[in-house]
Amino acid sequence: MKKVILYINQFFGQIGGEEAADHEPVLAEGPVGPGLALQPQLKDAQITHTVICGDDYMNEHTRQAMETIEGFLKDLEFDLLIAGPAFFAGRYGTNCGRICQFVQQRFHVPAITCMYRENPGVEMFRKDVYILEGGNSAAKMRKDLPKLARFANKLLAGDPILWAEEEGYFSRGVRAEVVLDRSRTADQRAFDMLMKKLKGEPYQTESPIEIPQKVPIAPPVKDPSKATYLFVSTGGVVPMGNPDHITTGTADHYGVYDLTGQDTLKAGEWESVHGGYDHAYANADPLTHIPLDAFRKLEQEGKIGGLYPKIFCTVGNLNSETNAVNMAREILKELQDQNISAIVLGSA
């Protein structure tokens, strides 16, 4: 009998509505709320526990919420986590994505969720988590639960998971080989596709080219001598001892270090924790990643207004778009009231 954990919000957990959105995570035994309808649809699997967490709490105190939930789960045996379904609820969908991503990283157990195509959770987590495509309101619960159950059963049975359209999840940008039936070799599929195209019939490409979303070009700094520059590094050089525990890869947070009054960085006081290159040079001279002396010289010469006193450091190695986007957003949020004119970001 496989064991499944369910994650739902305060509303579906029957704790309350908006007024209970700041509820701390709690662990209930057995299936709760939609779990009761989901349980009979699971094959050889039991929802042993349900984690219920307020949507605002998880959103505003994410780290505490994760720590608490980690505490619930670390002594439990489980084979899969199911979160949601979240429909079009933005906070809920984001939180479902978060908890799935966390559980996968921390416990190396698959975690799946389900939500409506326009839920912000989709774009944020589709690359890291199987998100099944669901309906846009709780009225669609009866259609979404079977989708979750079907996919969960496949995962639990160890069945091969096919491509996105076939299984009903949002494409993750992952490439894998699948061997199809002999009657449908590539030449036949290509020929059929060509015939459709020539006849003006609709056809579906097997290889969509994804054009990365463009960001509008930000206007240039008019007067550098008056401007404050922010330095961000993904090269992984951090104060010796790595006080903020930045991981060697797939980093989900950054450290903030105040360089006020410093003109240089000394070997022995900084170290690299980046898992993607040899640290010899970086450890011998942190300036190879954080060129503080260059900024100070430009300040002294009056060529720039100044370097923002705090630098933001993380590791770019093996990182997901989700983490990168989240960290960038957090950085902007932290600095929104500071008068930063421009940003220099140094990679490894």
Added chain:
Amino acid sequence: MMVKELEKSGKPVVHITAMTPVSQAIGVNRILQATGGIPSPMCDPKASEEEQAQQRYRLISTAVKALSTDIKEQTVFY
């Protein structure tokens, strides 16, 4: 990816990287070729200390220049 998200703030961002083709493929707007390689992007660790300092100074000066340059399309600076 962080660079693009940071630029959504409306502030110009320049990406100093040893792997400019990756940055180009992702669609970063202002890219600056690092002086050194991946383990030591800001300068050549085999050059003399004095040279390394000069290299860092030149590199960051170019970064500042890139951030002040009005561009109409993705641009790699050197």
